[in-house]
Amino acid sequence: MHGTDAVAIVEIINAEGRGLPLRPAHLAERIGLTTGATSILLNRLEKAGHVVRTHEHRDRRVVTLRSTPGIHAAATAFYEPLSRLLGTVLGDYSAADLERTDSVVSRLRSTMHTHMSELDPPDRSPAS
Numbered sequence: 001m002h003g004t005d006a007v008a009i010v011e012i013i014n015a016e017g018r019g020l021p022l023r024p025a026h027l028a029e030r031i032g033l034t035t036g037a038t039s040i041l042l043n044r045l046e047k048a049g050h051v052v053r054t055h056e057h058r059d060r061r062v063v064t065l066r067s068t069p070g071i072h073a074a075a076t077a078f079y080e081p082l083s084r085l086l087g088t089v090l091g092d093y094s095a096a097d098l099e100r101t102d103s104v105v106s107r108l109r110s111t112m113h114t115h116m117s118e119l120d121p122p123d124r125s126p127a128s
Contacts, residue, residue, distance in 0.1 A: 001048075007031050008041055009050055013067050013075075021064045024053075050074075 011030050015022040022030070028038035042065070045051045050071040053063045090098065 002041075002044075004031060004033070005041060005045055005050075008038075008045065009067065009071055009075075012051055012065050013072075015065075016067060021056075021066060024063055024065065027065060 008027060008031055011027055012022055015026075024038055024042060025035055027042075028035045031038070033041065042051065042053065046053065049068055052066050052068060054066055055062065056064045093101075
């Protein structure tokens with residue numbers, strides 16, 4: 001699976017979990033692709049049986065993205081063993097060690113986010 005495909009699936013599943021399923025244009029914004037590239041990505045995910053496009057809105061032109069039970073089963077098969085392995089590693093550290101690590105990582109993330117937000121946004125215009 002393409003890395004971008006995995007990111008898109010996570011975005012779709014997370015949006016569903018919040019009760020706010022995504023539309024294709026919103027997914028494109030969230031993952032930083034053009035709507036055309038997102039359409040190609042969604043075709044690939046739909047063909048693989050990972051997502052479906054539904055028409056749930058009163059306005060039948062509105063497309064909503066939904067994950068399938070199959071992708072949930074695949075994610076569970078991948079993440080459950082990983083979660084156990086990571087839990088074993090984390091079990092070797094004290095609560096104080098983990099709190100310190102959390103503090104460091106949070107500060108690093110905040111610093112990177114601040115730095116990135118101060119940069120000029122990327123040019124998303126079509127290539128000439």
